[in-house]
Amino acid sequence: xxxxxxxxxxxxxxxxxxxxxxxxxxxxxxxxxxxxxxxxxxxxxxxxxxxxxxxxxxxxxxxxxxxxxxxxxxxxxxxxxxxxxxxxxxxxxxxxxxxxxxxxxxxxxxxxxxxxxxxxxxxxxxxxxxxxxxxxxxxxxxxxxxxxxxxxxxxxxxxxxxxxxxxxxxxxxxxxxxxxxxxxxxxxxxxxxxxxxxxxxxxxxxxxxxxxxxxxxxxxxxxxxxxxxxxxxxxxxxxxxxxxxxxxxxxxxxxxxxxxxxxxxxxxxxxxxxxxxxxxxxxxxxxxxxxxxxxxxx
Amino acid sequence: xxxxxxxxxxxxxxxxxxxxxxxxxxxxxxxxxxxxxxxxxxxxxxxxxxxxxxxxxxxxxxxxxxxxxxxxxxxxxxxxxxxxxxxxxxxxxxxxxxxxxxxxxxxxxxxxxxxxxxxxxxxxxxxxxxxxxxxxxxxxxxxxxxxxxxxxxxxxxxxxxxxxxxxxxxxxxxxxxxxxxxxxxxxxxxxxxxxxxxxxxxxxxxxxxxxxxxxxxxxxxxxxxxxxxxxxxxxxxxxxxxxxxxxxxxxxxxxxxxxxxxxxxxxxxxxxxxxxxxxxxxxxxxxxxxxxxxxxxx
Numbered sequence: 001x002x003x004x005x006x007x008x009x010x011x012x013x014x015x016x017x018x019x020x021x022x023x024x025x026x027x028x029x030x031x032x033x034x035x036x037x038x039x040x041x042x043x044x045x046x047x048x049x050x051x052x053x054x055x056x057x058x059x060x061x062x063x064x065x066x067x068x069x070x071x072x073x074x075x076x077x078x079x080x081x082x083x084x085x086x087x088x089x090x091x092x093x094x095x096x097x098x099x100x101x102x103x104x105x106x107x108x109x110x111x112x113x114x115x116x117x118x119x120x121x122x123x124x125x126x127x128x129x130x131x132x133x134x135x136x137x138x139x140x141x142x143x144x145x146x147x148x149x150x151x152x153x154x155x156x157x158x159x160x161x162x163x164x165x166x167x168x169x170x171x172x173x174x175x176x177x178x179x180x181x182x183x184x185x186x187x188x189x190x191x192x193x194x195x196x197x198x199x200x201x202x203x204x205x206x207x208x209x210x211x212x213x214x215x216x217x218x219x220x221x222x223x224x225x226x227x228x229x230x231x232x233x234x235x236x237x238x239x240x241x242x243x244x245x246x247x248x249x250x251x252x253x254x255x256x257x258x259x260x261x262x263x264x265x266x267x268x269x270x271x272x273x274x275x276x277x278x279x280x281x282x283x284x285x286x287x288x289x290x291x292x293x294x295x296x297x298x
Numbered sequence: 299x300x301x302x303x304x305x306x307x308x309x310x311x312x313x314x315x316x317x318x319x320x321x322x323x324x325x326x327x328x329x330x331x332x333x334x335x336x337x338x339x340x341x342x343x344x345x346x347x348x349x350x351x352x353x354x355x356x357x358x359x360x361x362x363x364x365x366x367x368x369x370x371x372x373x374x375x376x377x378x379x380x381x382x383x384x385x386x387x388x389x390x391x392x393x394x395x396x397x398x399x400x401x402x403x404x405x406x407x408x409x410x411x412x413x414x415x416x417x418x419x420x421x422x423x424x425x426x427x428x429x430x431x432x433x434x435x436x437x438x439x440x441x442x443x444x445x446x447x448x449x450x451x452x453x454x455x456x457x458x459x460x461x462x463x464x465x466x467x468x469x470x471x472x473x474x475x476x477x478x479x480x481x482x483x484x485x486x487x488x489x490x491x492x493x494x495x496x497x498x499x500x501x502x503x504x505x506x507x508x509x510x511x512x513x514x515x516x517x518x519x520x521x522x523x524x525x526x527x528x529x530x531x532x533x534x535x536x537x538x539x540x541x542x543x544x545x546x547x548x549x550x551x552x553x554x555x556x557x558x559x560x561x562x563x564x565x566x567x568x569x570x571x572x573x574x575x576x577x578x579x580x581x582x583x584x585x586x587x588x589x590x591x592x593x594x595x596x
Binding site: 124125126143144146173183184186187188190191192193194195196197198199200201202203205212213214215216217218219220221222223224225226227228229231232234235236238239242245246248249251252253254255256259260262263264266268271272274275276277278279281282283285286288 | 422423424441442444471481482484485486488489490491492493494495496497498499500501503510511512513514515516517518519520521522523524525526527529530532533534536537540543544546547549550551552553554557558560561562564566569570572573574575576577579580581583584586
């Protein structure tokens, strides 16, 4: 596994951390960054994450053997159109988008004959901080990366992308794009919708001005942390993965309805059963994670 | 402010941390613990949090000038009945329950002539760990404590409890019991219901056995942390503060319904507005907290 020229289109936390990780492993020759914020790109060069930069995705992608598109979902299609004409026959293209179904379908048209060189991907990592200054070579250590190849995807391209992510310390899984979108709707998209809806709902309560939050403690802070995520990015995800999120919302509302009914009828046994079941499921998940070497906070 | 004999009925994280904080300030003579788990009580003595212990709440409360009931909500009424006959005329009684309205109403009957000596209280602090071994003298530093006195509450008793909590570094606020229950329904009880409902809902998905959680990341872990809370304790809270929680659930479902409609109609502007509003409210709250000296993680 070696990349001679790596193009990172969109040099933020995700793209920057990937470049930093590969560089640390000595697996990459030259790294070219592409973005719109020159201060951020200069920072990337200063930090040693990039060797040089350009504002033009086509310039970045030309002669690169690995092109990673790490822009927001809504901007990905336009980037694909710009780089399709210059992508080398043996080059590999991948992305990091949080939803895959619609993106893959559109890529088939936009990339045309280059489509088999595209390996759709999604590293399940991130943070509230953004920009290349937040990049960390160990961001992907023990994190999952999901690849969603389709029948047309070239096996050598898939293997290259898998090796690239494994070199960062990530655990790489494969599944089809629709399944990915259902899984992520459950573990990421629905929780974000609930956190945003809760904070939005409470911000309008009582004395107004969010005074009610002054009595919130650590549990609330943790529960709502994801409501401090980037609104643009989440608008794109909600639009793109709408049907899967909608279906899960309906399922969630049914569970919440059952919980409300138990409160209304003062059914303590049903409440305890539901709470205990949830606690058990979460605690079992944490134990599996701990065994896999994730040493993060609980 | 000095307590000659402090009785802690229920020596867990909350009661133990209070005793430890007062002891560190040199404000307490003797601390008597009362509980059912002898190993935990022995631990309390070993840690220097308690001077001695008993299994009988009446024995603990007799001759104490400050009695703190820190048992679970469902066990509080029975404790009040046991200590009412032995509570000294100048003694002060307080509790730490997470809901106040029903508890105060029942205390009026159960405590009878001693009711004015009872100052209902609620320290907004805690953690997933429990037992006296988790107690920390600094647990209440910069945390809120809400007292919910009623017209009968003796002013000197109220002043004593306020001074006691202020001595631990807490910020003490007063409000009526019903308002407390509405505020806590919003900032604590509803979030717990949502976290429990989400994990419960997802645990039954897909391949079953919670396999879907394996693709969850840090955001999910934070969002669902409170679903690892004690099911017994939360059953009691849900039963006790049912109407306020129910009312907020309805409000939350209306907000979530609006969000779902925006997803269904692909209304990106409405989604972005809702997400940005929530982010702004949360970030403003974090800034206020930071100014108040809370240095915890964001």
